[in-house]
Amino acid sequence: MGESQSSAAETITVAHDRGEYQVTVGSGLLESEPLAAALRGRRVFVVSSEPIRSLHGRRLHHVLSQANSVEWMMVPDGEAAKNLDTASQLWNRMLKLGGKRDSVVLAFGGGSVGDLAGFVAATFLRGIDFVQVPTTLLAQVDASVGGKVAVDLPLGKNTVGAFHQPQLVVADVDLLTTLSQRDLVSGLVESFKMGVILDASLAGAIETRLAELLKADPNALIQVVAHSIRTKAAVVERDAFESGERMLLNFGHTLGHAIEVCLEYGGLRHGEAVAHGILFAVELSRLRGLSEGDAARIERGVKALPLPPLPSLDVDALLDACSRDKKATEGSLTWVLCPGIGRGLTVNDFSHAEIRSALERFLC
Ligand SMILES: NC(=O)c1ccc[n+]([C@@H]2O[C@H](COP(=O)([O-])OP(=O)(O)OC[C@H]3O[C@@H](n4cnc5c(N)ncnc54)[C@H](O)[C@@H]3O)[C@@H](O)[C@H]2O)c1
Numbered sequence: 555m556g557e558s559q560s561s562a563a564e565t566i567t568v569a570h571d572r573g574e575y576q577v578t579v580g581s582g583l584l585e586s587e588p589l590a591a592a593l594r595g596r597r598v599f600v601v602s603s604e605p606i607r608s609l610h611g612r613r614l615h616h617v618l619s620q621a622n623s624v625e626w627m628m629v630p631d632g633e634a635a636k637n638l639d640t641a642s643q644l645w646n647r648m649l650k651l652g653g654k655r656d657s658v659v660l661a662f663g664g665g666s667v668g669d670l671a672g673f674v675a676a677t678f679l680r681g682i683d684f685v686q687v688p689t690t691l692l693a694q695v696d697a698s699v700g701g702k703v704a705v706d707l708p709l710g711k712n713t714v715g716a717f718h719q720p721q722l723v724v725a726d727v728d729l730l731t732t733l734s735q736r737d738l739v740s741g742l743v744e745s746f747k748m749g750v751i752l753d754a755s756l757a758g759a760i761e762t763r764l765a766e767l768l769k770a771d772p773n774a775l776i777q778v779v780a781h782s783i784r785t786k787a788a789v790v791e792r793d794a795f796e797s798g799e800r801m802l803l804n805f806g807h808t809l810g811h812a813i814e815v816c817l818e819y820g821g822l823r824h825g826e827a828v829a830h831g832i833l834f835a836v837e838l839s840r841l842r843g844l845s846e847g848d849a850a851r852i853e854r855g856v857k858a859l860p861l862p863p864l865p866s867l868d869v870d871a872l873l874d875a876c877s878r879d880k881k882a883t884e885g886s887l888t889w890v891l892c893p894g895i896g897r898g899l900t901v902n903d904f905s906h907a908e909i910r911s912a913l914e915r916f917l918c
């Protein structure tokens with residue numbers, strides 16, 4: 555991973571098995587040359603949803619005016635877009651409109667748009683380029699980097715997908731000024747998760763600058779977005795295909811994804827579900843030696859965020875959804891634990907009975 559820094563923007567280079575790509579973080583980046591260069595003279599398919607296009611679509615005017623052709627492909631807003639029906643509509647539309655192997659998909663939205671657009675780019679004509687312009691904090695700190703792209707099935711989150719690296723990621727914090735408080739918090743959860751499991755100084759930065767972050771202060775956001783991306787990039791460079799260390803990024807996600815499935819992908823934002831998943835992972839970590847001081851600090855960090863309460867959910871339904879988690883192997887579930895702030899580990903030796911009783915205590 556390489557870095558270059560100026561007061562206006564930071565560029566992080568992420569290496570992967572077929573080359574590398576750059577992630578730029580800063581303000582006023584949507585008119586910048588790297589984005590224009592990635593689209594210039596090409597057939598561009600912009601995947602977005604109506605609310606995002608109407609809020610920020612004009613910001614792309616300058617770079618899109620340099621493309622050979624531009625098609626806006628609007629998808630349902632939020633998680634509702636992440637399914638095979640929508641993917642199929644996009645594949646058909648791109649083919650009809652003359653999409654070729656040198657066409658490029660531009661993902662202009664949050665993590666839902668990015669995951670869907672990346673999946674469509676990964677599979678259309680066996681893979682075409684895609685560029686990520688993430689418009690939510692969650693997508694900037696996490697989803698847009700690392701090349702995991704997917705859609706959901708009714709029974710399982712992100713269960714059909716691929717690894718497909720973006721050609722470029724442009725994380726412009728100017729886009730975040732219109733985010734709802736819930737979406738801002740949802741992104742902070744993923745970033746705090748990364749700090750807790752990988753880098754105590756990132757967790758500390760979020761704790762220290764929380765008031766500014768909750769007001770979408772651009773300087774605080776640039777610091778946390780860049781720090782999160784550096785942290786994630788280092789992990790995905792070492793373990794692109796999630797065979798080991800990258801699994802740590804799923805801290806809070808085994809239960810978090812199960813909550814989303816049980817709520818049929820509605821009711822809670824992804825980051826909100828993960829926040830509850832983190833609190834449960836802290837309980838499991840306590841059983842395996844996480845100190846009371848660190849456990850309380852993680853809980854304080856999560857509870858300092860304005861989060862909706864966990865709706866009442868059935869233990870059996872949650873356990874059933876957990877059993878379809880992608881990290882599960884035959885016979886056991888994998889849990890990501892935190893043995894101390896800044897460190898993570900995976901375990902798969904909790905018995906079904908231990909998990910059930912921990913979950914029953916957690917839910918009451
Ligand atoms: N691929 C990965 O590595 C990875 C990592 C983390 C999360 N994810 C996925 O990301 C998804 C969640 O992403 P998300 O939290 O960005 O949610 P989202 O994409 O569903 O967007 C949430 C809401 O934010 C709105 N929005 C987007 N940009 C906006 C802006 N600039 N101003 C105002 N509103 C805006 C959208 O219209 C939407 O209603 C989940 O599906 C999750 O599984 C993927």
Ligand SMILES: [Zn+2]
Pocket residue numbers: 744807824828
């Ligand atoms: Zn997540």
